Amino acid sequence: MKKYGILVALMLLLQVVGTFTSVNAEQVTQLTLGTTFKNEITTDETEDVYSFTLEKPSRIQLTFKTYVDGYVGADLLASDEVTIIGSNNLYSEPNSPELVNRFYDLEPGVYYYQIRKGSGTGNYDLTVKATEYSTNEIEWNNSAIEAQSIKNDGTKQLGVITWNDDADFYKITIDKPSRVNFTFKSYIDDYVNAEIISSDEVTKVASNGIYATNASPNQWSNYVDLEAGVYYFKVDRASDSNTGKYELSIKATPFGIDEKEPNSGIDEAAKILPNGIKHYGLISWNDNLDYYKFQVNKTSKINVAIKSYIGDSVYLAVVNKDGVNQMANTYLYANSNSPNLWHYNGVLSPGTYYVLIEKTGDNTGKYELTISTKDTTPPTAPKVTKLSSQGKLISGKAEANSTVVVYLGSKKLASTIANSKGEFKLTLKPMKKNTKLSLYAVDTSKNKSKATTIIVK
Numbered sequence: 280m281k282k283y284g285i286l287v288a289l290m291l292l293l294q295v296v297g298t299f300t301s302v303n304a305e306q307v308t309q310l311t312l313g314t315t316f317k318n319e320i321t322t323d324e325t326e327d328v329y330s331f332t333l334e335k336p337s338r339i340q341l342t343f344k345t346y347v348d349g350y351v352g353a354d355l356l357a358s359d360e361v362t363i364i365g366s367n368n369l370y371s372e373p374n375s376p377e378l379v380n381r382f383y384d385l386e387p388g389v390y391y392y393q394i395r396k397g398s399g400t401g402n403y404d405l406t407v408k409a410t411e412y413s414t415n416e417i418e419w420n421n422s423a424i425e426a427q428s429i430k431n432d433g434t435k436q437l438g439v440i441t442w443n444d445d446a447d448f449y450k451i452t453i454d455k456p457s458r459v460n461f462t463f464k465s466y467i468d469d470y471v472n473a474e475i476i477s478s479d480e481v482t483k484v485a486s487n488g489i490y491a492t493n494a495s496p497n498q499w500s501n502y503v504d505l506e507a508g509v510y511y512f513k514v515d516r517a518s519d520s521n522t523g524k525y526e527l528s529i530k531a532t533p534f535g536i537d538e539k540e541p542n543s544g545i546d547e548a549a550k551i552l553p554n555g556i557k558h559y560g561l562i563s564w565n566d567n568l569d570y571y572k573f574q575v576n577k578t579s580k581i582n583v584a585i586k587s588y589i590g591d592s593v594y595l596a597v598v599n600k601d602g603v604n605q606m607a608n609t610y611l612y613a614n615s616n617s618p619n620l621w622h623y624n625g626v627l628s629p630g631t632y633y634v635l636i637e638k639t640g641d642n643t644g645k646y647e648l649t650i651s652t653k654d655t656t657p658p659t660a661p662k663v664t665k666l667s668s669q670g671k672l673i674s675g676k677a678e679a680n681s682t683v684v685v686y687l688g689s690k691k692l693a694s695t696i697a698n699s700k701g702e703f704k705l706t707l708k709p710m711k712k713n714t715k716l717s718l719y720a721v722d723t724s725k726n727k728s729k730a731t732t733i734i735v736k
């Protein structure tokens with residue numbers, strides 16, 4: 280009797296403070312989750328209100344079975360006690376019950392189930408089961424500004440889109456130009472939109488709509504090649520009935536390139552030496568063009584070699600000194616797993632030349648660039664500064680490091696290598712007076728000079 284008095288006082292207090300005026304309940308009964316509650320609508324008890332509390336994002340399974348002889352209304356209400364999450368108006372008879380049996384995905388909070396008398400009275404059963412989602416997301420994360428930072432090492436991110444939560448944003452920081460592999464596995468019933476957004480918080484890098492259900496998940500798995508920067512992964516539902524869980528993993532693998540951006544115009548062309556050293560570059564989602572320049576000091580044979588991993592194609596060109604005319608160009612087809620090679624070979628006069636690597640479509644990937652040179656200019660003819668009697672010693676100057684050879688007719692008599700200053704000395708067996716000898720200089724690229732003729736005294 281005393282206990283009952285306290286309960287009445289408590290209920291009166293609740294009514295006085297007006298907590299539940301909007302649901303207009305005579306009393307609110309706390310539901311035990313997972314337990315079937317049996318009650319009835321009578322001519323006196325025209326409205327029953329139940330509440331339940333979720334500590335974590337949960338999927339609730341709501342079962343309302345009515346034996347009322349006529350119409351009854353049943354609404355699931357949000358924490359504000361006003362907003363209707365789900366509404367039903369059911370007609371049944373005592374021997375022909377009607378059923379609401381469906382799930383809702385809900386954020387933590389207090390919810391209400393309100394049963395209202397319609398045209399009849401009678402019994403009903405109500406059961407709310409709740410299954411908590413295990414997530415590692417942190418709400419609220421519903422915009423780029425609120426985005427939750429996640430790792431890019433392939434760690435699995437678990438999230439939920441619910442009736443209350445229409446979007447999840449994750450922030451991804453890429454330190455170096457990388458291939459970013461991502462897998463988005465949706466259990467969201469039955470459609471959700473997922474996209475990668477650029478650091479401007481607007482531009483879409485990639486997007487996809489995924490159809491799935493909790494029982495048959497579906498995944499979107501792909502990669503994007505990105506420059507260093509901040510990006511977002513966004514999950515947003517199409518309607519408040521498209522809810523459920525998902526898994527997201529993002530793994531960034533740096534390309535290990537030595538290219539320095541910006542190099543996306545001829546004025547920004549990165550200077551490289553034609554020394555045969557390999558350079559590594561990238562055409563990415565953010566980057567459409569790479570320009571390089573190289574200097575030719577002496578007319579030389581130049582080799583430009585580009586090995587492309589860009590799928591499925593890239594445009595390549597070697598540009599003349601004027602910066603406009605392309606001396607050679609091609610579309611090169613390749614992919615990450617089967618690179619392809621293109622060569623340009625030509626004899627170039629002194630000047631500055633350019634190499635252009637240009638994106639086709641939205642094809643991205645890495646490439647290797649090597650520029651090497653071969654000297655095609657013959658040395659000048661050796662200059663003899665001293666010639667001893669009988670031709671026993673010949674000394675003079677020739678191109679540094681070139682090989683100086685002396686001939687009698689077509690017979691090679693001797694050879695020596697000029698030092699780094701170009702000085703050389705040749706020692707011969709004594710020759711008859713007036714013997715005619717020819718000297719040539721041959722450089723390291725096997726270019727041969729014109730002959731210098733000397734007459735033995």
Ligand SMILES: [Ca+2]
Pocket residue numbers: 416418438439440441444446447
């Ligand atoms: Ca969420």
Ligand SMILES: [Ca+2]
Pocket residue numbers: 418419420421444445446447448
């Ligand atoms: Ca959210």
Ligand SMILES: [Ca+2]
Pocket residue numbers: 540541542543566567568569570
């Ligand atoms: Ca570039």
Ligand SMILES: [Ca+2]
Pocket residue numbers: 538540560561562563566568569
């Ligand atoms: Ca680049």
